[in-house]
Amino acid sequence: MSSRTTTRRRQLGAAMRNLRARAGMTLEEAGQLVGVSKATVSRYETQAGPVKWPIVDALCREYGASEAERTTVVGLAKDAKQQGWWNSIADSIPENMNLLLTLEDEAVREDHFSCVYVPGLLQTRAYSTALQQANELRLEPDEINRLVGIRMKRQEILARPKPPHLWAILDESVLRRVVGSPEVMKDQLGRLLEANETTPITLQVLPFSKGAHAAALGSFVILGAADPSLDVVYVDLHTGSLFMETERELERYRLAFEYLRAQALDMEASSSLIHRIRKEL
Numbered sequence: 089m090s091s092r093t094t095t096r097r098r099q100l101g102a103a104m105r106n107l108r109a110r111a112g113m114t115l116e117e118a119g120q121l122v123g124v125s126k127a128t129v130s131r132y133e134t135q136a137g138p139v140k141w142p143i144v145d146a147l148c149r150e151y152g153a154s155e156a157e158r159t160t161v162v163g164l165a166k167d168a169k170q171q172g173w174w175n176s177i178a179d180s181i182p183e184n185m186n187l188l189l190t191l192e193d194e195a196v197r198e199d200h201f202s203c204v205y206v207p208g209l210l211q212t213r214a215y216s217t218a219l220q221q222a223n224e225l226r227l228e229p230d231e232i233n234r235l236v237g238i239r240m241k242r243q244e245i246l247a248r249p250k251p252p253h254l255w256a257i258l259d260e261s262v263l264r265r266v267v268g269s270p271e272v273m274k275d276q277l278g279r280l281l282e283a284n285e286t287t288p289i290t291l292q293v294l295p296f297s298k299g300a301h302a303a304a305l306g307s308f309v310i311l312g313a314a315d316p317s318l319d320v321v322y323v324d325l326h327t328g329s330l331f332m333e334t335e336r337e338l339e340r341y342r343l344a345f346e347y348l349r350a351q352a353l354d355m356e357a358s359s360s361l362i363h364r365i366r367k368e369l
Contacts, residue, residue, distance in 0.1 A: 096194065097139075098318050100164040104144065105133040107151040107161070122146040141165035181238070187331060191320055192242065195252045197312035199345050203259040204307055205267070206276060208239050209246060210256060210283050210291075215276040216240070218268030251288040252312075257348050260295045263365045270369040277366040284359050292352035293361050301351050305344055 108118055108129070115133075116126040124143060131137050132144065144165040148158040181189075192198070200207045206215060216239050220232040227235075245251060258280075266273045284291040294301060309322040321332040321341045332338070353361060 096164050096167050099313070099315060100139065100144070100161065101133050102315065102317065103157075103161045103164065104129075104147065107148060107153055107157070108133070111151040113151070118147060118150065121150045139165050185238075185329075188322060188329065189242065191311045191322070191331075192245065192252075194313065195311045196314050197253040197255070199310040199312065200254070200256040200308075201259075201345060201348055202256065202262050202307050204262065205265070206258070206262055206280070207254075207256050207309075209243050209254060210280060210289075211239060211243075212272070212276050212279050213240055214272045215267055215279075218272055222267075246286075246288060253288050253290070255290045255292075255349075256283075257292045257294055257345070257352050260293055260361070260365075263293065263362060266369070274366055274369050277362050277369075280362055281359055281366075284355055284362075291355060291358055292349065293358040294348060294352040295361060298351050301348065305341065308341055308344075310338075310341055310345060 108115075111118075113121075114126075115129045119126045119129045122143060128143070129147070132139055132147075141162050145158065145162050148161055153161065198209070200209075205211075205219060208216070211219075213236060216236045217232060220227060220235055246254065263277065263280075267276070280291060283289045305323075307324065311320045311322055313319055317335075319333070319338055321337055323330040323332070332341075352358070
């Protein structure tokens with residue numbers, strides 16, 4: 089997946105492909121109807137390169153799309169190049185972060201399983217700073233502040249009028265690993281308790297008492313699009329980031345998450361365990 093391809097562009101490609109297939113047209117037939125080449129129609133469907141919304145509009149009409157469908161698809165075409173809040177700093181962040189921020193900015197839900205650290209969307213500033221300071225590659229204070237600032241900015245998606253639903257399952261080890269100091273950790277656990285009382289957030293804990301579980305895959309995030317076929321799995325590896333979007337990959341991680349949800353404590357029991365661990369600090 090290209091790190092410069094926005095989710096809107098992917099949605100547009102899928103919609104154009106589906107509309108043409110429903111109309112029973114070949115690429116060449118569709119192109120002839122609106123005066124463009126077969127290659128151009130193909131490019132619009134495969135997420136590569138820019139698009140012109142009048143051509144998208146014309147294709148939708150030839151495909152017999154409903155008014156609602158046409159309005160939605162043309163809207164995607166007009167917004168295909170839209171960039172998020174991080175666009176001004178895109179040149180100074182890794183490509184994989186650029187893609188993560190794009191997908192996260194447009195997600196309608198995020199399913200997290202964490203077995204090492206608290207997910208970035210739920211971290212306090214002090215906890216996030218302590219993580220950056222523990223990096224094996226020593227960072228300058230200014231760079232640490234910049235990275236932490238980006239993480240704090242990311243959290244603003246949860247305060248939107250229509251925020252994505254965040255479902256986070258944390259291994260008990262995440263709660264017991266003291267990051268920074270006991271005081272930093274107490275504040276972080278307090279943040280998790282607050283989060284579990286927030287409407288767009290569901291938080292569960294997978295306790296040690298459950299023994300072996302379904303997360304041999306390690307920590308992962310399923311970034312959910314409005315169209316489930318455009319979901320993406322994100323795995324943060326020590327050597328870099330991995331993005332997966334094939335149906336086979338998605339099914340594997342979706343199934344793992346379902347098992348984890350069933351094995352983890354419910355929200356009330358999870359909060360009780362967090363309270364208990366916090367008192368022990």
